[in-house]
Amino acid sequence: MAQEDPQSRRDALSRLHPSESAFAAGSLVLGMLVAVLYGYSLRLLFFADDLPIFTWLSAREWGDIWRAAEGGYWRPLTFVVYRLGLGLPIPARHVALHAVNLLWLWASALILWRLVIRLTGDRQQSLVAALLYVAFPFLSTTIPWVTAMGHPMVTFCVLLAPHAALRASHAALRASQAALRASHAGPQVASTHRSAALWTAVTLLATFAAPLAHESGAVAGAIVAGLILWEGRRQPGLRQRAQLTVAALSLSTSAFLLRPADLGGGLPPLPTLRQLGENGMFFVQGLLYPLAPLVSRLSGGLGGSDFAPLGLAGIGVALLLATLARHRPRTRVWIVPALGWWACAALPALLFFTFPALYIAPRLYSLSAPGIVMLWAGLLVELGRWQRPPRLRRWGPLLLTTSLLGLVLVQNITLIIRDRAALLMLDDVYRALLQEAAEPEHQPMGLINLPSSLQLPDPYPLSQNDVVYVPWYTDLTTFFHVNLGREVPAPARGVYGPLLVEVDAQPQPAADGLWLEPAAAVDFAAQHATVWLVDLDAGRSRFRLREVGSFTRDAVSEDTFLVQFAGGPRLLDATAAATEEGTWVLTLRWEAVGALPAEIFVHVYDGAGALVTQADGAAMSGLVPIWAWQAGTLRDVRYIAPPVDAVPPYTVQVGIYTVEGRLPAHAAASRCPDDACPVLTVQ
Numbered sequence: 001m002a003q004e005d006p007q008s009r010r011d012a013l014s015r016l017h018p019s020e021s022a023f024a025a026g027s028l029v030l031g032m033l034v035a036v037l038y039g040y041s042l043r044l045l046f047f048a049d050d051l052p053i054f055t056w057l058s059a060r061e062w063g064d065i066w067r068a069a070e071g072g073y074w075r076p077l078t079f080v081v082y083r084l085g086l087g088l089p090i091p092a093r094h095v096a097l098h099a100v101n102l103l104w105l106w107a108s109a110l111i112l113w114r115l116v117i118r119l120t121g122d123r124q125q126s127l128v129a130a131l132l133y134v135a136f137p138f139l140s141t142t143i144p145w146v147t148a149m150g151h152p153m154v155t156f157c158v159l160l161a162p163h164a165a166l167r168a169s170h171a172a173l174r175a176s177q178a179a180l181r182a183s184h185a186g187p188q189v190a191s192t193h194r195s196a197a198l199w200t201a202v203t204l205l206a207t208f209a210a211p212l213a214h215e216s217g218a219v220a221g222a223i224v225a226g227l228i229l230w231e232g233r234r235q236p237g238l239r240q241r242a243q244l245t246v247a248a249l250s251l252s253t254s255a256f257l258l259r260p261a262d263l264g265g266g267l268p269p270l271p272t273l274r275q276l277g278e279n280g281m282f283f284v285q286g287l288l289y290p291l292a293p294l295v296s297r298l299s300g301g302l303g304g305s306d307f308a309p310l311g312l313a314g315i316g317v318a319l320l321l322a323t324l325a326r327h328r329p330r331t332r333v334w335i336v337p338a339l340g341w342w343a344c345a346a347l348p349a350l351l352f353f354t355f356p357a358l359y360i361a362p363r364l365y366s367l368s369a370p371g372i373v374m375l376w377a378g379l380l381v382e383l384g385r386w387q388r389p390p391r392l393r394r395w396g397p398l399l400l401t402t403s404l405l406g407l408v409l410v411q412n413i414t415l416i417i418r419d420r421a422a423l424l425m426l427d428d429v430y431r432a433l434l435q436e437a438a439e440p441e442h443q444p445m446g447l448i449n450l451p452s453s454l455q456l457p458d459p460y461p462l463s464q465n466d467v468v469y470v471p472w473y474t475d476l477t478t479f480f481h482v483n484l485g486r487e488v489p490a491p492a493r494g495v496y497g498p499l500l501v502e503v504d505a506q507p508q509p510a511a512d513g514l515w516l517e518p519a520a521a522v523d524f525a526a527q528h529a530t531v532w533l534v535d536l537d538a539g540r541s542r543f544r545l546r547e548v549g550s551f552t553r554d555a556v557s558e559d560t561f562l563v564q565f566a567g568g569p570r571l572l573d574a575t576a577a578a579t580e581e582g583t584w585v586l587t588l589r590w591e592a593v594g595a596l597p598a599e600i601f602v603h604v605y606d607g608a609g610a611l612v613t614q615a616d617g618a619a620m621s622g623l624v625p626i627w628a629w630q631a632g633t634l635r636d637v638r639y640i641a642p643p644v645d646a647v648p649p650y651t652v653q654v655g656i657y658t659v660e661g662r663l664p665a666h667a668a669a670s671r672c673p674d675d676a677c678p679v680l681t682v683q
Helices: 007-017 020-043 050-058 062-066 077-088 091-118 123-134 148-181 181-212 213-229 240-259 272-286 289-299 309-327 329-352 355-358 369-384 396-436 476-484 519-526
Strands: 443-450 451-455 466-468 492-495 507-509 530-536 541-554 563-565 568-578 584-592 599-605 611-614 632-640 650-658 665-667 677-681
Touching: 007 091, 007 213, 007 466, 007 541, 020 091, 020 123, 020 396, 050 077, 050 476, 077 091, 077 181, 091 123, 091 369, 091 476, 123 369, 123 396, 148 181, 148 213, 148 240, 148 369, 181 213, 181 240, 181 476, 181 563, 213 240, 213 329, 272 309, 272 329, 272 355, 289 309, 289 355, 289 396, 289 492, 289 650, 309 329, 309 369, 329 369, 396 443, 396 451, 396 466, 396 530, 443 519, 476 530, 492 519, 519 541, 568 650, 568 677, 584 677, 599 632, 665 677
Parallel strands: 443 492, 443 530
Antiparallel strands: 451 466, 451 507, 530 541, 541 632, 563 568, 563 665, 568 584, 584 632, 599 611, 599 650, 650 677
């Protein structure tokens, strides 16, 4: 095969590369897309693996980052970034460390843009690839999570290495070409030699750094070698490329072998053929991600283990690629590198994970993402250039490619928005928890139904997303220490039924703690100064942290009371306070004499005497029914939201009823009409 003229290729690439103004505009667009999709993560607290990793780092010296592993992980470069961030004040460290992930994503998209141009010579395809990368759906639980930083960081390193290698190769070709021209080209030769040396150094540094950012970076040398050899297959300079290839492979391997001995256990056993098939199908899903929602719908209720529809989709795409490669040879310049990147990047997880571990961790597609989006960028552009009517030959390709790109982006962004909503739901309730836990009068606190994670409805057939905020292997003491920088007593946790009611197409919360039956709930309340309940609001779009009251077994010494219920408790007092949400916090303080087979009702009437709302039911937001009461004092907090068109003032009436009717209620030595006693007027 004839060699391509280096000067002609250099001139072609210089024409195809975006101008400085175009690159600046494109960088701004990509940066704005990163900010729109992931800017919310700047307000997130530290959660999940942030808690044990940051606790470990806060107790270690800088040298320990390089000498020891934490939790089976040795990612010294990533840990260095964490340690630098933890040196900032509390409010700033949250923003700074989350911002680093956004910067990795943006910088990687820019490098991918230039790399695809250098590989394909197609400006349209390179920009499409960069846009698809920023909106790659499986990064939606990676970028907002600080201790997932190893994934975007290693991807940045692995992208930078071949980009720098190709620039070094082109600089070397320019130096050779200049040396063959007139003797006065000496300064130009020296300049291009310096450029080649600089980019070679960047290549080797990025290749060596990749395994130090994340263990999957061990494949960096192989990816660099493959792209160098593929891109230079028609060009002279094989010796220089071979030297750079060997150096890249050696550096990535040596960096991986620097791992400390305390990781222990050695490498896990290689998977069986069946496990390889399962793991392979997981990564096929990532490769076919624009088709995955359609495949999921075709799968119906067959579940994540149904490989048949995904396999058929894979065969269809493989036939399409084979047809393109045969009839349009120019498509091979992106098909081969894209598939090679995808396969090589998937190899570590493919070999050393089990399918269940992959199934719950779509972030493991991160390193494969550049190859995946490169492939789909080529397909979208190529489909846009398919046969078309003559009147559309000028604008038709652009319009069709833009339409197809829009469909994929809408699908991706929908998933990212869904994950964003789930993260913010958890972050909001934990922010409220931090605020309330900082109040000394609330201690000791008891928490009911605090969600530790959310399982998300997933449109993809072979992956499952769980947003884990405070995982089972840590606790709230660690959460408070990492996010507040000081010790706060950890609340006890319990689980109460209403949280676990399933809601179709909504994130499913998972809470941990002791399961509380009514008798256990009374004991739980007696052990804490305040008890707080987390529930879903009416729109099912957020969690609310609300105090529901407390209970003490101390005898009541007060002589005054509001209401005496015959054969039952006394209502000692009632207060109300407005909240910022347009609701009242109604607090009823009861003297309990023991269990009673009855129910409590709370009615609210407006100034015209019309019943406008009710807050009936068991005390403490349903946690402690009156038939489980014990002797003592119970503080019952209820939340009331009168209609916006109701006319104040509002009158609150309280009563107790059994199957036989309402209990006689006396206030101020007289019986209340209908045994519903007015206890409070709210203006």
